[in-house]
Amino acid sequence: MxxxxxxxxxxxxxxxxxxxxxxxxxxxxxxxxxxxxxxxxxxxxxxxxxKARGATAKLLSLSEAERAAGVVAVSGGNHGIALAVMAAALEVKATVVMPRTAPARSVELAERAGASVRLTEGMDSAFELMLRLRDEGLTLVHPFDDxxxxxxxxxxxxxxxxxxxxxxxxxxxxxxxxxxxxxxxxxxxxxxxxxxxxxxxxxxxxxxxxxxxxxxxxxxxxxxxxxxxxxxxxxxxxxxxxxxxxxxxxxxxxxxxxxxxxxxxxxxxxxxxxxxxxxxxxxxxxxxxxxxxxxxxxxxxxxxxxxxxxxxxxxxxxx
Missing domain, CATH: 3.40.50.1100 (Rossmann fold)
Structure with a gap:
C-alpha cells in the first residue's frame, strides 16, 4: 500500500x-x-x-539507462499529453499509444509536444501495443499500475x-x-x-x-x-x-x-x-x-x- x-x-x-x-x-x-x-x-x-504529477514523479525516478531507452505509455488522452509534455521538458524521448477514439485534440497535443503517437483500433489493443513496445526495450510509464x-x-x-x-x-x-x-x-x-x-x-x-x-x-x-x-x-x-x-x-x-x-x-x-x-x-x-x-x-x-x-x-x- x-x-x-x-x-x-x-x-x-x-x-x-x-x-x-x-x-x-x-x-x-x-x-x-x-x-x-x-x-x-x-x-x-x-x-x-x-496526470502531470504521476508522469513527472516517474520520469524523475528513472535511471540514466531507462531515460536513454525512451519511455512509452498508453492513454485515452490525458496521461499521453502529460507524458509527452513532461518527457520533452526533461529531454526524454516519448512514445504514446492511444486508441483512435481518443479526442483528436489529445493526439494533437501529444504530437505537438514531440512524442511519437501510435494509434490503435481500441483501448484493449492500445494496452497490448504498449506492452509489446515495453518488451522491445522502451521504459514503461504505466498510467496507474505503478x-x-x-x-x-x-x-x-x-x-x-x-x-x-x-x-x-x-x-x-x-x-x-x-x-x-x-x-x-x-x-x-x-x-x-x-x-x-x-x-x-x-x-x-x-x-x-x-x-x-x-x-x-x-x-x-x-x-x-x-x-x-x-x-x-x-x-x-x-x-x-x-x-x-x-x-x-x-x-x-x-x-x-x-x-x-x-x-x-x-x-x-x-x-x-x-x-x-x-x-x-x-x-x-x-x-x-x-x-x-x-x-x-x-x-x-x-x-x-x-x-x-x-x-x-x-x-x-x-x-
Missing part, C-alpha cells in the same frame, strides 16, 4: 515541475447541490490534468487535505484507479474521518466490476469518456480502493456530459466528462449523507475541446 511518506516524498520531488493547484469553495455548486462544496481544480494543472505514479497522483489528496476547510466526503473519478488510490491514501493519513467515493461512467466500469468479482478482470469498454476507459484496473489500485474507498458510483455518459455543462454554468470552470461525472454522483452522496454533508470534488481535468463537448451535449439532447 502507498503510504503518506511515499506521497510526501513525491510532493518534494515534483514541486519544481508541477502547479500547486487551487482548492476553492464553490458558491455556485453549493447552491446547485444544496450542501457546501469545495473543488480541487486540477484542470488548472500543467497539461490540463492531474506505486511511483500513484504516489505522484496522491499529491492531489495531500494538497486537498492541507487546503480545504472541513470536509465529510470527497469524490474522485476512476479510470484505472491511480488517482483515487493516491488521493484516498493521502486523505486516510491526513483526514481519516473523510469518506472517499469513486465515480465511473457506464461502459467504463473496470473498478466496479473488480469490486463485485473480488479482484481485477477485463471489462468491455463502451463509454464516450475515453479518459476513464481502462480495460481493467490493476491489483495495486484495486487493493487501495477496496480498503480505503466507501463505494464506487456509476453514472450514465449523458449525466457526465450534463455535469460538464453544470460545472461551466455554476462553477465557472471548463471541465471534461471525466470530471463532469462527479456532479450526478455528488447529488447521490449528498442525499445519502444528509444534513451536515460537506463535499469535496477533485476536478481532474479540462482537456475537452468545445466541439466535442457540444457535440455530445447535442447527441444527448442537452442543448
Amino acid at each position: 502507498i503510504g503518506i511518506t511515499d506521497i510526501e516524498a513525491a510532493a518534494r520531488r515534483i514541486a519544481d515541475h508541477v502547479v500547486r493547484t487551487p482548492t476553492a469553495p464553490s458558491p455556485g455548486l453549493t447552491a446547485l447541490l444544496g450542501v457546501p462544496v469545495a473543488a480541487k481544480l486540477e484542470l488548472l494543472q500543467r497539461t490540463g490534468s492531474f 506505486p511511483v505514479v500513484i504516489a505522484g497522483q496522491g499529491t492531489v489528496g495531500l494538497e486537498f487535505a492541507e487546503d480545504a476547510e472541513e470536509l465529510t466526503d470527497v469524490l474522485v473519478s476512476i479510470g484505472g484507479g491511480g488517482l483515487i488510490a493516491g488521493v484516498a491514501a493521502a486523505l486516510r493519513a491526513r483526514r481519516p474521518r473523510v469518506r472517499v467515493w469513486g465515480v465511473e461512467t457506464e461502459g467504463a466500469e473496470a473498478m466496479s466490476a473488480a469490486l463485485r468479482a473480488g479482484g481485477p478482470l477485463p471489462v468491455a469498454v463502451s463509454s464516450l469518456v475515453t479518459t476513464l476507459s481502462a480495460p481493467s484496473v490493476s491489483r495495486l489500485t484495486y487493493d487501495h480502493v477496496s480498503a480505503l474507498v466507501e463505494e464506487v458510483l456509476v453514472v450514465p455518459d449523458r449525466e457526465a456530459v450534463r455535469g460538464c455543462l453544470d460545472l461551466a454554468g455554476h462553477a465557472k470552470v471548463w471541465a471534461e466528462p471525466a470530471a463532469g461525472c462527479l456532479l450526478p454522483a455528488a447529488r447521490q452522496v449528498a442525499a445519502r449523507v444528509g444534513a451536515g454533508a460537506r463535499l469535496g470534488l477533485v476536478v481532474c481535468g479540462g482537456n475537452a475541446a468545445p466541439g466535442d463537448l457540444f457535440g455530445w451535449a447535442r447527441r444527448f439532447g442537452l442543448l
Whole structure:
C-alpha cells in the first residue's frame, strides 16, 4: 500500500515541475447541490490534468539507462499529453499509444509536444501495443499500475487535505484507479474521518466490476469518456480502493456530459466528462449523507475541446 511518506516524498520531488493547484469553495455548486462544496481544480494543472504529477514523479525516478531507452505509455488522452509534455521538458524521448477514439485534440497535443503517437483500433489493443513496445526495450510509464505514479497522483489528496476547510466526503473519478488510490491514501493519513467515493461512467466500469468479482478482470469498454476507459484496473489500485474507498458510483455518459455543462454554468470552470461525472454522483452522496454533508470534488481535468463537448451535449439532447 502507498503510504503518506511515499506521497510526501513525491510532493518534494515534483514541486519544481508541477502547479500547486487551487482548492476553492464553490458558491455556485453549493447552491446547485444544496450542501457546501469545495473543488480541487486540477484542470488548472500543467497539461490540463492531474496526470502531470504521476508522469513527472516517474520520469524523475528513472535511471540514466531507462531515460536513454525512451519511455512509452498508453492513454485515452490525458496521461499521453502529460507524458509527452513532461518527457520533452526533461529531454526524454516519448512514445504514446492511444486508441483512435481518443479526442483528436489529445493526439494533437501529444504530437505537438514531440512524442511519437501510435494509434490503435481500441483501448484493449492500445494496452497490448504498449506492452509489446515495453518488451522491445522502451521504459514503461504505466498510467496507474505503478506505486511511483500513484504516489505522484496522491499529491492531489495531500494538497486537498492541507487546503480545504472541513470536509465529510470527497469524490474522485476512476479510470484505472491511480488517482483515487493516491488521493484516498493521502486523505486516510491526513483526514481519516473523510469518506472517499469513486465515480465511473457506464461502459467504463473496470473498478466496479473488480469490486463485485473480488479482484481485477477485463471489462468491455463502451463509454464516450475515453479518459476513464481502462480495460481493467490493476491489483495495486484495486487493493487501495477496496480498503480505503466507501463505494464506487456509476453514472450514465449523458449525466457526465450534463455535469460538464453544470460545472461551466455554476462553477465557472471548463471541465471534461471525466470530471463532469462527479456532479450526478455528488447529488447521490449528498442525499445519502444528509444534513451536515460537506463535499469535496477533485476536478481532474479540462482537456475537452468545445466541439466535442457540444457535440455530445447535442447527441444527448442537452442543448
